[in-house]
Amino acid sequence: MTNGKFFLGRQELLGLAILAALIFIVLPASIDIFRLNLIGKYLTYAFVAIGLVLCWGMGGILSLGQGVFFGIGGYCMAMFLKLESSTPEATKIQSTPGIPDFMDWNQITELPWFWVPFNSLAFTLIAIFVLPAFFAFIIGAAMFKRRVGGVYFAIITQAIAAILTILIIGQQGYTGGVNGITDLRTLLGWDIRTDSAKYVLYFLNGALLIGVLIACQFVLKSKLGRLLVAVRDKEDRVRFSGYDVANFKIFVFCFAAVLSAIGGAMFTLQVGFMSPSFVGIVPSIEMVIYCAVGGRLSIFGAVYGTLLVNWAKTTFSETFPELWLFGLGALFIAVVLVFPNGLSGLYRTNVAPAVDRWLGRSSTSAKPPLEDPQAAE
Amino acid sequence: MFADYTWTELGSIFAMQGFAGLILFSVFVLMALGLAIIFGQMGVINMAHGEFMILGAYVTYLCSNFFQAFLPGLFSIYFFIAMALAFVAAGALGAFVEWALIRHLYKRPLDTLLATWGLSLIMQQAYRSIFGAREVGVTLPDWLLGSIALTDIIEIPINGLFVMALTLVIAVGVYFLMFKSRMGMQTRAVVQNRVMAGAVGINTEWVDRKTYALGCGIAGIAGSAFTMIGSTGPTAGQLYIVDTFLIVVFGGAASLLGTIASSFAISQAQSTMEFFLSGSMAKVLTLLTVVGILMLRPEGLFSHKIRR
Amino acid sequence: MNTLGNNTDFLLSIENLSVSFDGFKAVNDLNLYVDENEIHVIIGPNGAGKTTVLDLICGRTRTTDGSIKFRNKELTEMKEHEIVREGVGRKFQNPSIYEDLSVFENLEISFPRGRNVFGALTFKRDDEVIARVNEIAEMVFLDELLDTQAALLSHGQKQWLEIGMLLIQDPELLMLDEPVAGMSVSERKQTAKLLNEITKGRSVLVVEHDMKFVEDIAHRVTVLHQGKILSEGSMAKVQADPKVIDVYLGH
Numbered sequence: 001m002t003n004g005k006f007f008l009g010r011q012e013l014l015g016l017a018i019l020a021a022l023i024f025i026v027l028p029a030s031i032d033i034f035r036l037n038l039i040g041k042y043l044t045y046a047f048v049a050i051g052l053v054l055c056w057g058m059g060g061i062l063s064l065g066q067g068v069f070f071g072i073g074g075y076c077m078a079m080f081l082k083l084e085s086s087t088p089e090a091t092k093i094q095s096t097p098g099i100p101d102f103m104d105w106n107q108i109t110e111l112p113w114f115w116v117p118f119n120s121l122a123f124t125l126i127a128i129f130v131l132p133a134f135f136a137f138i139i140g141a142a143m144f145k146r147r148v149g150g151v152y153f154a155i156i157t158q159a160i161a162a163i164l165t166i167l168i169i170g171q172q173g174y175t176g177g178v179n180g181i182t183d184l185r186t187l188l189g190w191d192i193r194t195d196s197a198k199y200v201l202y203f204l205n206g207a208l209l210i211g212v213l214i215a216c217q218f219v220l221k222s223k224l225g226r227l228l229v230a231v232r233d234k235e236d237r238v239r240f241s242g243y244d245v246a247n248f249k250i251f252v253f254c255f256a257a258v259l260s261a262i263g264g265a266m267f268t269l270q271v272g273f274m275s276p277s278f279v280g281i282v283p284s285i286e287m288v289i290y291c292a293v294g295g296r297l298s299i300f301g302a303v304y305g306t307l308l309v310n311w312a313k314t315t316f317s318e319t320f321p322e323l324w325l326f327g328l329g330a331l332f333i334a335v336v337l338v339f340p341n342g343l344s345g346l347y348r349t350n351v352a353p354a355v356d357r358w359l360g361r362s363s364t365s366a367k368p369p370l371e372d373p374q375a376a377e
Numbered sequence: 378m379f380a381d382y383t384w385t386e387l388g389s390i391f392a393m394q395g396f397a398g399l400i401l402f403s404v405f406v407l408m409a410l411g412l413a414i415i416f417g418q419m420g421v422i423n424m425a426h427g428e429f430m431i432l433g434a435y436v437t438y439l440c441s442n443f444f445q446a447f448l449p450g451l452f453s454i455y456f457f458i459a460m461a462l463a464f465v466a467a468g469a470l471g472a473f474v475e476w477a478l479i480r481h482l483y484k485r486p487l488d489t490l491l492a493t494w495g496l497s498l499i500m501q502q503a504y505r506s507i508f509g510a511r512e513v514g515v516t517l518p519d520w521l522l523g524s525i526a527l528t529d530i531i532e533i534p535i536n537g538l539f540v541m542a543l544t545l546v547i548a549v550g551v552y553f554l555m556f557k558s559r560m561g562m563q564t565r566a567v568v569q570n571r572v573m574a575g576a577v578g579i580n581t582e583w584v585d586r587k588t589y590a591l592g593c594g595i596a597g598i599a600g601s602a603f604t605m606i607g608s609t610g611p612t613a614g615q616l617y618i619v620d621t622f623l624i625v626v627f628g629g630a631a632s633l634l635g636t637i638a639s640s641f642a643i644s645q646a647q648s649t650m651e652f653f654l655s656g657s658m659a660k661v662l663t664l665l666t667v668v669g670i671l672m673l674r675p676e677g678l679f680s681h682k683i684r685r
Numbered sequence: 686m687n688t689l690g691n692n693t694d695f696l697l698s699i700e701n702l703s704v705s706f707d708g709f710k711a712v713n714d715l716n717l718y719v720d721e722n723e724i725h726v727i728i729g730p731n732g733a734g735k736t737t738v739l740d741l742i743c744g745r746t747r748t749t750d751g752s753i754k755f756r757n758k759e760l761t762e763m764k765e766h767e768i769v770r771e772g773v774g775r776k777f778q779n780p781s782i783y784e785d786l787s788v789f790e791n792l793e794i795s796f797p798r799g800r801n802v803f804g805a806l807t808f809k810r811d812d813e814v815i816a817r818v819n820e821i822a823e824m825v826f827l828d829e830l831l832d833t834q835a836a837l838l839s840h841g842q843k844q845w846l847e848i849g850m851l852l853i854q855d856p857e858l859l860m861l862d863e864p865v866a867g868m869s870v871s872e873r874k875q876t877a878k879l880l881n882e883i884t885k886g887r888s889v890l891v892v893e894h895d896m897k898f899v900e901d902i903a904h905r906v907t908v909l910h911q912g913k914i915l916s917e918g919s920m921a922k923v924q925a926d927p928k929v930i931d932v933y934l935g936h
Contacts, residue, residue, distance in 0.1 A: 062487045142672035151422055151486045152675060155622045156668060162619045163664045170657025223799055223808035230783040230794055237781040237847075240743060241795045242769035242854065251802045281619065285494055292491065325502035332495020336488040337481060 007221035008214070010359045011352065015300045016213060023206040033195045040202040040270045042310040043209055045070075047263025049291040049302035050216055051256030056288070057296035058225065059252045060232035061149060065157030066260050066287050068164050069132040071279035073261025075175075076131065078274035079115060080124040081184035081192075101183070106173030115174075121188065128265045129258055136257035140250035149235075149249075158281055165280035180275025184268065192269060205266045209303070212259055216299045219255070228252060289328070292335045295344025304343055390652055393532075398648030400537045400606055403544040405640040407599030408617055409624045410551050413636045415592035416625055418555065418564050419585065421479055422490040425497035426621065427614025429471065429593045432500070433463030433600025434609040435508060441515040441604075453518040456601070460543075463597035471593025475586045483571075483585075497615065504611035512610035521605065536605045543602055547595065552633055554591070564588045623667050629676060643667060696721050696888050697742070697858055702751035703912075704741060711737045713912035715751070719858065719888050724880065726891045726899050728923075729909035730932060735892040736778065738909070739860050742890075743775040744768045755858065766800075774856030778863050780843035784836035788827055788846060791835050792818045795850035817853060824883070825849035826875065841872035845879070852883060859883070860890045865898050877901045 008016070027039055048066045056062045088098040096109045103111070117123045139160065143153055168175045176182070184192070191197060219225055231238050231245055239245050268274045277283065286309075294305020309331070316324040339345060382390065408430055415423045423429075440459035444452045474496065482489045517536060524534040555561035566574040567581045575581045600609075607613070624643055628635030643663055650659035697719040704712045712734045719725045727735045740746040742753055744765040753760040760768050769775075783791050796817060799808035822828040825845040830838065835846060844864060851859055864880070865873045873895070880889060880902050893899050899906065899920060906923045908915040916926040923929055 056487075062490070064490075139672075143675070146672075146675050148672075148675040151490065152626060152671075154422075154487065154490060155626055156671060159619050159623050159664055159668050163661055163668070166657050166664075167661045170655060170661065219806065222806045223794065224802065224805035226786060226790055226794060227805055229785050233783045233785055234781050236745070236777070237783070237850075238794070239765045240745075240769055240775045241850065242766050242797060242800050244764070244766045244801070247802050248805070281615075285491075288491065322502065322506060325498050325505075329495040329497070329499035329502070332498065333478065333492045336485075336492040336495075337478070340488070 007218050011355065012217055014355065014359070016210065019213070019300060019303060020206075020210055023209070024203065028199070028202070033198055036202055037198045037270060038314065039307070040198070040205050041267060042307055043205055043303070044263040044267040044270065045287060045290055045310065046209060046303045046306040047212060047266070048256075048260040048287045049294060049306045050212060050299045051259035052288060052291040053294075053296060053299050053302045054216060054219065054228070054252050055256040056291065057298075058220065058228040058232065059249060061249055061253060062154045062288070063157045063253065063256070064154045064281070064284050064288065065161040066256070067279045067281075067284035068157075068161050069136065069257040069260035070264035070267070070283075070287070071164065071168075071274070071276070072132045072135065073128045073264030074268045074274040074278060075181065075264075076118065076124050076127045076261075077265040077268040078181035078184060079118040080121060081187060081268065082181050083111075083115065083119050084187070085183065085185045100176070100181070102176045102179070102181075103173055108173045112174050128261050132257040132261035133254045136254040137250060140253040141246070144246035144249040144253075147246075158284070161279065161281050161284045165276045168276040168279065176275070178276060180273055180277070182273040182275075184272050187269065193272060198270065201266070201270050205270065208262060208266065212262070213299055213303075216259075220299070224248065224251075286328075289332055289335065293331065293342050295342030295347075297341065298344030298348075301342055301344030301347070308343070391649065394649045394652050395645065396533060396537065398645040399541055401648055402640050402644035403540045404599060404603055404606070404617070405621065405624055405644050406544050406548060406637055407602055408596060408621045409628075409636045409640055410548060410633075411592040411595035411599065412621055412625045413628070413633060414551070414555065414595070415589060416622075417632070417636075418561075418568055419483075419588055419592075420486060420568060421483070421589070422486055422493065423589075423592070424490055424493040424618060425474075425500060426593075426596050427616070427618040428497045428500035428504075429467045429596035429614075430600040430603060430617070431504065431609060431611070431614040432467050432470065433597030434604045434613070435504065435513075435600075436463040436466050436597065437601045437604045438508075438513050438515050438609055445516060453520060456518065456521070460598055460601040463601040464594040465597075467597025467600070468590040468594030472586050472590040474593075475589040479589060480582065480585060497618075501611045501615070508611070510611060512608040512613070514608040515604045517605060540602045540605055543598075547598060548633075548637060551595065555633065560584075560587065620664075623664065623671075627667050627671060639667075695719060696723075696756065697890070698752075698754045699738075699742070700752050700754075702738075702741060702748060702753060704737065704746060704749045710912050712741065715909075715912070715914060717907060717914070719890055720905075721888060722884065722886065724884050724889045724891065724902050724904045725907065726893055726903040726905070727907050727909055728893060728896075728899060729915070732911075733909040734912040735909055736862055737912075739775060739862055739890070739892060742768075742860065743773055745775075769854070769856075770797075770800075772855075772857035774851035774854055774859045776844075776847050776851055776859070776861045776864065778866065780840065780847050782835045782838075782843055782846050782850065785834070787832050787834055788822065788838070789818055789831040791846055792821055792849055792853055795853045797854045821849045821853045824852065825879065841868045841876075844868065845876070848879065848883075856887065858888050858890065862892045863894060864891065865893070865895055873898055 023043070028036060031039070048070055052063070052066060082100045086098065086100045091097045091099070091101060091104070094101065094104040096104055099108065099111050118127075139157070143149070143156065148156070169178045172178070186192060192201065227238065227243065227248055231248060235245055264274070264278070267278070290306040290309050291302050292305070293309050294301030294303065312327065313324060316327055335342060341348070408426065411429070412423065412426050415421050415426070437456070437459040440455055440462060444455035448455075478492055478496065479489060482492060521536045521539055524532045525538075526532050555564070563574070563579050563584050566579060567584045571581055574584075603609070603613075620643070624639045625636055627643070628637070628639035646666070647659050647663045650662060654662070695718040697717075699715060699717040702712055702715040702717075703710060715738065717738070727738060729735050737746060741748050742760065744760065744763060748761045751761075755768075755771055755773060758771060760771070760773070763771070783794065786794070793810065793814060796814055798814075799805050818831070819828065822831055825848055827838075827842060827846060827849065830842070835843065838846060848861070848864065861880075865876050868876060877898060880891075883889070891902070903920050905918065906920050907917045908923055908926075908929050910932050915932065916923050916929045
């Protein structure tokens with residue numbers, strides 16, 4: 001049977017090993033810490049892209065608001081770090097010492113109530129998981145229970161991303177406005193700006209990513225994974241087989257939201273700031289393209305897709321800034337028209353059979369029963 | 378927040394803001410009409426709709442410069458010519474895009490969304506490369522400048538009135554085209570049953586292309602109108618796309634009346650609140666209300682119960 | 686027939702059922718009863734409301750008025766998946782199966798266990814599941830094709846697979862919407878045999894156009910016309926009814 005006793009087949013184990021070797025050995029050994037930190041930043045987007053594989057590729061739910069959850073994670077972490085670096089001693093030149101500098105600039109004299117709990121690291125870490133899940137649950141429950149999906153869901157989530165961005169930029173006294181929350185220095189007294197800290201955070205980020213991939217693989221190989229595919233294919237049939245379809249959609253949407261928030265929190269830690277430019281419509285839809293380039297049905301593809309697109313973005317926008325938007329635009333079109341299954345689709349048709357043979361063809365689980373019938377048309 | 382004003386002042390504020398809202402309403406309607414045709418009738422998501430609108434705006438800008446330089450005598454009527462050219466330019470580009478892109482994706486609405494987003498990026502960058510990143514404005518002929526003073530406080534700008542009249546004409550035209558003419562009937566026939574429509578002799582490919590081009594052309598006219606009340610930049614279209622999609626969905630995608638009603642509600646709410654709150658909070662509250670209502674009533678304001 | 690009220694002898698009793706779409710009454714004051722272990726067939730011209738009746742029973746369409754009682758439980762207020770869990774299975778007109786999954790996985794998903802999120806995450810493919818899937822696959826003539834991707838099955842095989850997906854849930858009432866549409870003659874025969882077999886211990890409500898097939902399987906026939914019952918009884922009685930001949934069979 002295709003469903004082995006263990007949820008990681010040989011192909012998946014090989015995939016994990018290659019990715020781990022790339023993240024933990026090849027990249028750190030071959031590039032300097034500045035570039036490595038950049039890779040670390042890209043990998044935080046990969047959390048979002050992996051979530052989109054589950055949500056969009058498997059479940060058929062396209063969210064154009066994943067930046068919201070990335071932002072929630074990022075802002076939670078940024079609020080904690082900001083409060084830590086805004087001690088009364090460090091901010092004694094302000095008219096109100098002890099509050100973040102941007103609040104002082106906006107004539108706010110007291111820490112707003114919703115900032116207060118972020119003095120605690122434990123609360124912050126819990127919030128990074130609970131807040132995105134909570135918001136995703138509200139959105140998901142409202143929409144999926146009423147059978148809203150497809151295009152409508154995409155538009156609504158996009159609108160939510162727009163609303164949150166406008167809110168953050170408009171309320172600069174409470175949020176840091178368009179500049180975001182900047183000048184983050186230490187985590188529990190540990191300076192996160194040093195090279196050694198950046199190495200540690202990079203490896204922590206990589207380890208989290210591998211952990212997330214294993215968790216996702218578990219979900220995909222469980223009956224829930226097959227149910228998601230079934231829902232994408234014939235939602236009514238699943239419903240009339242006795243399942244409450246909305247609950248599964250809510251689950252996968254919340255799951256993807258939490259993954260995005262983890263990525264956001266790691267982004268803040270590695271890059272040292274968080275701003276609304278990672279929350280809105282444009283970043284949210286760009287994250288979809290990372291997933292699409294990797295192949296919307298492969299969690300490993302999502303990681304490579306993210307790396308590839310961001311590498312291209314950095315390279316092109318450094319040398320030919322004009323060309324980049326043309327390139328990105330063309331990429332959106334090409335990934336839809338020419339190769340809808342992305343990198344992983346190319347891998348699966350051209351490389352996977354050979355790898356299977358080399359592995360001793362034991363893992364039938366690599367057989368993808370998941371090709372999107374629509375995309376294949 | 379009302380305490381600081383007298384009743385007459387409040388009345389005037391509402392009237393002025395109401396009028397400002399009517400101009401916003403006009404732009405919303407013009408943009409949403411095109412979208413309602415493409416999305417409501419064809420089921421296609423056109424994320425590049427804002428960029429088609431901006432194409433119309435740039436065409437108007439070029440016309441304005443051309444007439445100023447070469448045909449100053451006809452400058453007072455250049456706007457009508459510009460509008461026709463904007464319609465043709467946006468419509469022609471729309472027809473091309475339908476042929477090159479959209480027709481391959483009719484069964485994959487979510488993919489259309491991504492592809493047209495890519496198109497919008499390309500168009501934005503093209504505008505930036507051709508016209509520069511700075512915003513440009515058009516020179517209005519004299520007869521569109523100035524305003525009519527109704528009372529001491531209330532003044533109605535003429536260009537605003539003109540845009541509204543234009544909106545009315547186009548809305549009525551679209552209504553007849555989509556719901557009273559043969560073309561509209563064919564469009565709906567194709568959307569509802571492509572195979573059958575083809576079987577009874579409708580050239581479905583041609584109908585698709587015409588409809589898409591029409592929607593884009595109307596966006597071009599919206600861009601023309603847009604130049605009268607705002608300046609044109611490469612990314613100006615993107616600012617409106619979310620609002621417009623919400624309007625179309627909020628109104629019930631296939632209902633023209635719904636589109637107009639929801640444009641009205643959203644623009645009025647936004648501009649009235651704008652006076653009392655900051656602009657961003659007004660927008661947040663308006664959009665949040667719309668999203669909230671859509672969560673409770675996803676089929677929009679105007680919709681039919683259908684037999685599955 | 687129509688004056689029985691709350692009769693607990695019936696498995697399913699539909700009383701005074703109406704539904705309207707924007708004023709159009711697709712089903713109008715309908716009374717219909719299904720006995721235990723009965724194959725009850727609904728026939729009628731296109732647009733008579735046959736499929737709508739099935740939609741109303743399984744909760745896909747909400748009723749405007751009237752009641753649907755299954756084992757004396759009111760179904761009209763229940764959600765679709767709750768109705769399924771009560772023991773009502775529904776097959777759609779076009780084969781509705783998961784084309785991306787294998788035949789085995791199609792049947793496994795329909796196996797009534799682990800139906801909530803947590804249950805689906807922890808679901809184990811144990812011996813009971815495998816045995817049951819094999820048993821059902823044999824019943825619907827697909828035991829040789831368990832590893833085949835469902836998209837590759839023939840039309841008739843897809844119809845059988847969907848019937849199998851219902852059978853694995855062991856419903857007390859099975860509703861089939863045109864089960865033999867698009868089937869070859871031999872497939873029809875096999876399906877009639879299958880239906881006669883699976884009706885042991887359960888009731889079946891069938892919507893069908895094919896009169897030959899109806900004659901083969903029906904215990905009782907209801908003729909619908911414009912949302913109302915035109916005639917009811919055995920196939921022979923219905924066929925002899927002049928009203929029926931007038932609107933339907935005569936054409």
